[in-house]
Structure formats: C-alpha cells, structure tokens
Amino acid sequence: MDRKRIFLSSPTMHGEEQEYVKNAFDTNWVAPLGPHVNAFEKEMQEYTGIAHGAALSAGTAALHLAVILSGVKQGDIVFASSLTFSASVNPACYEKAVPVFIDSEYETWNMDPEALERAFEKYPHPAAVIAVHLYGTPAKIDRIREICRAHQVPLIEDAAEALGSTFQGKKAGSFGDFGVFSYNGNKIITTSGGGMLMGEDEAAIARARFLATQARDPAPWYQHSCIGYNYRMSNVLAGIGRGQLLHLEEHKARKNAIYRQYREAFSDIPEICMNPLNPEGDANNWLSCMTVEPGSRVTPAQIMDALAEYNIETRPIWKPMHLQPVFADCDFVRTKEGRSVSEDIFNRGLCLPSDIKNTPEDMELIISIVRRQFGR
Ligand SMILES: *Cc1c(COP(=O)(O)O)cnc(C)c1O
Numbered sequence: 001m002d003r004k005r006i007f008l009s010s011p012t013m014h015g016e017e018q019e020y021v022k023n024a025f026d027t028n029w030v031a032p033l034g035p036h037v038n039a040f041e042k043e044m045q046e047y048t049g050i051a052h053g054a055a056l057s058a059g060t061a062a063l064h065l066a067v068i069l070s071g072v073k074q075g076d077i078v079f080a081s082s083l084t085f086s087a088s089v090n091p092a093c094y095e096k097a098v099p100v101f102i103d104s105e106y107e108t109w110n111m112d113p114e115a116l117e118r119a120f121e122k123y124p125h126p127a128a129v130i131a132v133h134l135y136g137t138p139a140k141i142d143r144i145r146e147i148c149r150a151h152q153v154p155l156i157e158d159a160a161e162a163l164g165s166t167f168q169g170k171k172a173g174s175f176g177d178f179g180v181f182s183y184n185g186n187k188i189i190t191t192s193g194g195g196m197l198m199g200e201d202e203a204a205i206a207r208a209r210f211l212a213t214q215a216r217d218p219a220p221w222y223q224h225s226c227i228g229y230n231y232r233m234s235n236v237l238a239g240i241g242r243g244q245l246l247h248l249e250e251h252k253a254r255k256n257a258i259y260r261q262y263r264e265a266f267s268d269i270p271e272i273c274m275n276p277l278n279p280e281g282d283a284n285n286w287l288s289c290m291t292v293e294p295g296s297r298v299t300p301a302q303i304m305d306a307l308a309e310y311n312i313e314t315r316p317i318w319k320p321m322h323l324q325p326v327f328a329d330c331d332f333v334r335t336k337e338g339r340s341v342s343e344d345i346f347n348r349g350l351c352l353p354s355d356i357k358n359t360p361e362d363m364e365l366i367i368s369i370v371r372r373q374f375g376r
Contacts, residue, residue, distance in 0.1 A: 017243030034235030052205035055233035059182025059195035064091035066178035070154040076127035083342035103334035110139030119333040133162035138281035167281040189244035191237040254356040259285040291348040300350040317349035
C-alpha cells in the first residue's frame with residue numbers, strides 16, 4: 001500500500017535528544033551509568049515532585065523491582081488491575097506471587113475502589129496492590145491509597161501510560177509507595193526503551209539501584225549476598241530521555257488537543273462515547289479511545305477494519321487479565337455479578353490514532369472514516 005501510514009503513537013524527536021546523545025559519545029559515557037542517567041533522574045524528580053528515582057532499562061524492570069522492594073514472596077497474593085497491559089502484572093509472577101485481579105469502574109476505567117475493598121474482605125493480607133492509570137486517565141487513586149493504607153499494604157502505582165497526568169494537582173506516580181514510568185517507543189516520551197522507579201523512600205530507591213546493577217556488595221572483590229539484575233538505563237538512552245523531557249508538556253498539550261478534536265467531531269453521534277477523564281485530574285491523553293454504545297450496529301472491529309484499509313493504525317482496548325489464558329486460574333473480584341466492567345469496555349472499545357505528528361488532514365481522514373461507519 002503506498003498510502004502513508006498513520007500511527008497510533010510513534011516517537012517524536014526534536015533535536016536536543018541528539019545533542020545529548022552526541023555529548024555521551026564525545027565524553028565516552030557509553031555505559032549503563034553516567035552523567036545523563038543522574039541528570040535524567042534529577043530532572044524527573046523535579047518534574048514529578050517525587051523525591052527519588054532510579055533510571056532503568058524498562059518500565060517492566062521498574063515494576064519488578066517495586067514488587068521485590070514491597071517484599072512480595074512466593075505464594076503471596078497481589079491485587080492488580082485487570083484492565084491493563086500484561087507488563088503491569090507479570091513482575092508479580094516473576095516472584096511467584098499469585099495475582100488476584102480487580103475489576104474497573106466506568107468513571108475512569110481504572111481499579112474500582114469498591115471492588116478493591118471486596119477483595120480485601122476475601123483476601124485480608126495481600127503483599128501488594130498494583131494499580132494502573134490507563135491511557136493516561138488518573139484512577140481514583142486517593143481512595144485506592146486510603147484503602148491500601150488502612151490495610152497497611154504497599155501500593156505500586158503503574159503510571160507507565162500516565163507521565164504528565166495529575167490527580168488533585170499532584171502528578172500521577174506520586175501517590176503510591178512506588179511510582180513506575182515507562183519510556184517505551186510508543187509512550188508519551190521515549191528513550192526507545194526504558195523506565196523509572198520513583199518514590200519518597202530514599203533507601204528503597206537506593207536499594208533499587210543496587211539490585212539493578214547486579215547487587216554487588218561493598219567488598220574489594222565481586223561479592224553477592226542477594227540476587228541481582230542488570231536493569232540500569234544506558235547513559236546514551238538517558239540522553240534521549242533528557243531531550244524528550246524538555247518536550248513533555250508540549251506532547252501532552254498535543255495529545256489533549258487530539259482527544260478534544262475527536263470528542264467534538266463525534267459529539268453528534270450518540271452511539272460513540274470517548275474514554276472517560278477524571279474530573280479531579282488532568283489526563284495526558286496518551287491514547288484517545290472510544291466505545292460504541294451497547295446495542296449499536298457498529299462494532300469496534302468494523303471501525304478498526306475500515307481504518308486499516310487506509311493504512312491507519314488502531315488497537316483494541318487491553319484485553320483484561322482475568323480473561324487471559326495464562327491467568328485462567330486466577331481469581332477476579334468485581335462488585336456485581338454478570339459481565340464485568342473491564343470485559344464490557346474491552347468488547348465495546350478501541351484505541352484511536354493518537355500520534356502527535358498527525359496532520360489536520362490525517363485527523364480529518366480518521367474522523368470521516370469513523371463517522372461513515374455510523375452513516376454520517
Ligand atoms: C508500557 C507499559 C508497561 C511496561 O513498560 P515497558 O517500558 O514497556 O517495560 C507497564 N504497564 C503499562 C500499563 C504499560 O502501558
């Protein structure tokens with residue numbers, strides 16, 4: 001097909017990234033440590049208002065270290081959002097914990113605090129709670145945190161999709177005992193691949209850096225008292241991250257504008273509903289999503305197929321974890337019997353192209369194809 005591809009969310013570089021990378025080469029800091037790594041951590045701390053951060057090779061690595069540092073052990077129960085990407089949950093399984101999935105609520109699509117309370121009634125002593133801010137919409141994180149505190153259980157906040165989002169004026173990722181960010185290629189800013197583990201506990205983040213660099217004891221030889229990992233971020237990639245961070249607010253404004261344009265363009269079609277925003281927060285709108293109302297003749301698959309014909313990339317809503325074959329034996333907690341909220345959103349939704357390089361013509365094309373499916 002010779003028609004130009006319109007992407008869901010692809011990297012957008014500006015120029016400063018290359019200057020930082022060149023500096024890494026010029027100074028021969030081509031290593032999994034160095035001045036860009038330290039500076040990137042500091043700049044993320046300033047941006048998020050979170051006291052400490054460890055730059056890592058991936059958001060998944062950050063989640064894994066958060067799970068370890070929360071004290072999760074083999075056989076422990078870990079509560080996790082069901083409607084999320086598998087990387088939210090897999091690290092609990094690396095430690096041989098047993099995930100119990102929590103359903104979503106409709107107001108933000110994220111972990112339902114009521115379902116979380118019910119899960120605590122059934123399993124009073126989970127080792128950790130992993131809550132995500134899906135597509136950049138902040139969860140009801142104050143209530144989730146309150147419940148975790150009441151039960152004295154560590155909260156791991158998966159803010160991989162929500163860098164730049166806020167809730168009650170504070171940055172997503174700053175509510176949990178640990179906040180996790182990702183700089184994968186399709187996220188709002190990228191280092192090609194990378195992540196950061198952040199938190200207020202200086203000793204815990206220092207421990208994360210120790211574990212991420214093969215857990216070498218302070219001894220004159222290579223001595224190890226625990227199992228380590230090779231999870232540190234490269235100084236070259238941290239350079240890309242520093243350049244990208246300069247443009248995060250700009251990316252967010254662009255993503256917000258894309259969301260608003262879709263919402264406006266579909267406002268006369270009662271069968272279309274955009275993904276929810278949290279009125280107490282400020283979303284980065286990493287991906288704009290829509291659902292078709294129950295009973296609509298148009299299916300998400302039909303919309304995705306129609307867009308694909310024009311070489312336009314879309315994506316289904318994350319398939320809930322409790323419906324994944326690999327997690328078939330795991331428990332799932334919801335507030336009402338019948339079809340779950342997360343399954344319902346999965347069945348009726350799709351992610352629309354949210355690339356900040358989309359031109360006005362690209363947006364017009366996407367919108368007109370979607371509208372056509374509804375006879376408009
Ligand atoms: C992208 C993502 C991750 C994983 O981050 P990586 O940097 O790709 O390892 C974790 N959780 C969620 C919700 C994500 O979207």
